[in-house]
Structures are given as structure tokens and as C-alpha cells.
Amino acid sequence: GxxxxxATSLPELTTxxxxxxxxxxxxxxxNSEVVHNLMASNVVNLLVVQAVGVMAFTVFA
Incomplete structure (x- = not known):
């Protein structure tokens, strides 16, 4: 975890x-651009992590 x-925070930090x-x-x-970049990155990270978690659960459970 x-x-x-x-791994998912590195692109956010770089941006x-x-x-x-x-x-x-x-x-x-x-400020608004930086906040929008952070929000977009967090949403993408959430979707990626959630998709990987669901796939891992489906395969191994």
C-alpha cells in the first residue's frame, strides 16, 4: 500500500x-491552477488505485 x-503521488508532486x-x-x-492540478491528479490517482484494488480482489478472492 x-x-x-x-508511486501515485510522484506525478502529483512533480506537477x-x-x-x-x-x-x-x-x-x-x-493558486487556482495549482489547486486544479492537485485535484485532477487526486481524482486520477483514486480511480487508478481503486481499479487496481478491484482487479486484485477479483483475481485473488
Whole structure:
């Protein structure tokens, strides 16, 4: 579970820091974009983790 959490959080972390750095360099306020990136990443991660869990349960249960 921990490895899955780390693996699915890396894209989210990368997106957050790259978007934050780009807005900081440009001197603009990118709070809404950063929050939208985090929300979209969390939704995708939830769907991926849930799908893998359901498949594993179906195969092994």
C-alpha cells in the first residue's frame, strides 16, 4: 500500500512544483491552477488505485 501511495503521488508532486515554479518565475498568481492540478491528479490517482484494488480482489478472492 505504501509503495502504491508513493508511486501515485510522484506525478502529483512533480506537477505541483513545476506549476508553482513557473508561476513564481513569471510573477503571476497561479493558486487556482495549482489547486486544479492537485485535484485532477487526486481524482486520477483514486480511480487508478481503486481499479487496481478491484482487479486484485477479483483475481485473488
Amino acid at each position: 505504501v509503495l502504491t501511495a508513493v 505541483f512544483f513545476s506549476s508553482f515554479a513557473a508561476h513564481r518565475k513569471a510573477g503571476t498568481d497561479g
